[in-house]
Amino acid sequence: MYKLIVCDLDETLLDNHAQISKANEQAIKQFVAQGGYFVPNTGRSFLTVQANLKQLGLIGKTDQYVISYNGGAIIENAANQVLATNPLDFATVKKIYDIAQAEHVSGHIYTLENLYIWHPSRSEKDYLAQRNIHYQLVTDDQLSFLKGQPLMKIILQDDDPARRRALGEAIPPQVAAPLTTTYSSSRYVEFNHVNADKGKATQQLAKKLGIKPDEVIALGDNSNDLAMLRAAGLGISVQNGTPEVKAAVDYVTEADNAHNAVAEAIKKFALQ
Incomplete structure (x- = not known):
């Protein structure tokens, strides 16, 4: 059973208007309701994803997380507490x-x-x-x-x-x-x-939560997602992923980011 989903935002979870579709939202909420962790794993600042967290019911939550800056920081959503960083000089x-x-x-x-x-x-x-x-x-x-x-x-x-x-x-x-x-x-x-990438941060967070690598799903579309896709037990590319990403994963969704690809993956692999 999969317990943790780490998911890229732009061009993966978000559609071409930078929105989370209703279908994606509902699938994520179902996964969290059954006890899973849904963690945005993004190159962006954690402060820019607060509206997304609010839509998903994760904003301000204890024991829910965001991986930010391509693995440069791990944040707990409650009070945006910084748990770990890997800064440049x-x-x-x-x-x-x-x-x-x-x-x-x-x-x-x-x-x-x-x-x-x-x-x-x-x-x-x-x-x-x-x-x-x-x-x-x-x-x-x-x-x-x-x-x-x-x-x-x-x-x-x-x-x-x-x-x-x-x-x-x-x-x-x-x-x-x-x-x-x-x-x-x-x-x-x-x-x-060099110590910051989405994969290393995924492994660090999974270890903190007591979750094994084979209990992790990762979803992405571009080369900055490759490390997390390879670190997860199940790596998934959305249909609009780059050829390099599609070649590296275990599954490619039939839908692209504009047509509920994340919901497709969650329903197929993660819901009980």
């Missing part, structure tokens, strides 16, 4: 930022509670607004205001997939600290601390 973030500036690439820097963005395009502003993601524009090229803050991840945004891939390959050798590099939402290349 300031020098690493500053180096990646300087490379991005030289390459004229826009991007995001996430602290534990804030998002800072430089040079967002119109489409990027629209993408973030649709998801109710609030941010501040970076005006300090030295990033001195970030010193001493927990830096969860830095991501670069480019619409050209070849350029994203090139940046993802070129940047880590130029940085002293080892990194976890992933890609998401067909728009980002993401850099986390």
